[in-house]
Amino acid sequence: MTTTPTAPVPTPAPTVQRSWSGWRTLLVVVGAFFALSGVTLLALGGVGLWAQQQRDSDGYFTAGPERVSTSTYALTAPALDIGGAGPDAFYTDDFLGKIRIGIESTTSGTPVFVGIGPAADVAAYLEGVGHDEVADFAVDPFRLTTTARAGDKPATLPADQSFWVASGTESLNWTARSGDWSVVIMNADGSPKVDARLSVGGTLPAVEGVTIGALIGAVLLLLIGSAVVVSTTRG
CATH class of the missing domain: 2.60.120 (Jelly Rolls)
Structure with missing residues (x-):
């Protein structure tokens, strides 16, 4: 009686996990700082938008x-x-x-x-x-x-x-x-x-400029901060 040899089951390669280094911690902290700064600027821009409605x-x-x-x-x-x-x-x-x-x-x-x-x-x-x-x-x-x-x-x-x-x-x-x-x-x-x-x-024309600058800065900082935190933690 002839026995058909069974093919060996390949052993999966071990998963190499990236160690949580001090640099990764630093990047998360920096990203969180950028995001928090963006939230602060967003609040400032919101106050500016409200102020714009107070003009006569x-x-x-x-x-x-x-x-x-x-x-x-x-x-x-x-x-x-x-x-x-x-x-x-x-x-x-x-x-x-x-x-x-x-x-x-x-x-x-x-x-x-x-x-x-x-x-x-x-x-x-x-x-x-x-x-x-x-x-x-x-x-x-x-x-x-x-x-x-x-x-x-x-x-x-x-x-x-x-x-x-x-x-x-x-x-x-x-x-x-x-x-x-x-x-x-x-x-x-x-x-x-x-x-x-x-x-x-x-008329306080600077109020409008500050409001626009704050909103633009808020969007940029939120995007940068979120990208840094997400890319670092997912890695």
Whole structure:
């Protein structure tokens, strides 16, 4: 009787597994960092998109109106440094864009004047005039901290001055530019006891750029981080 030999069953080759080295751990950590940074930028972009919806019909972000008052002849914000170095660079003209200030007297009769002018010229005009200078302010709740400057009434009316870059008795519009500026609020007839409601708005063009940049960066970082983590763990 002839026996047919049985073919030997091939033994599968041993699976070579890649050891989990320190480099792989490092790559996972780096990938996770990129992905987490992408999530952070995505949240920032989401806030930016929400902020874009807060503009009014004219494209301004607006705060107020809030009540401002002084028993003196003027209320001033004496140091608006635009385009400076260091921390002041945050308030560049590219960031602020167009500025709108609305002013409305809370008492009948005398209208309230608001003007923006070079700080040196404003200081010279108010030299010897009783006024309050804004030293600090809080937003919620709104509150001004002022420093009183003793003096008499102004020799001339605010609207008669030629140094204003923007002024008005109901509102003013100004495209921000580099310089050292002051904002002044007075009764138009130069009388004391200013009492008004003030609103401030700005187009803030940088908000749109920051939002787009954050969303693009978020997508890139999420793609890079996910690719690094997946390729490393699957290997």
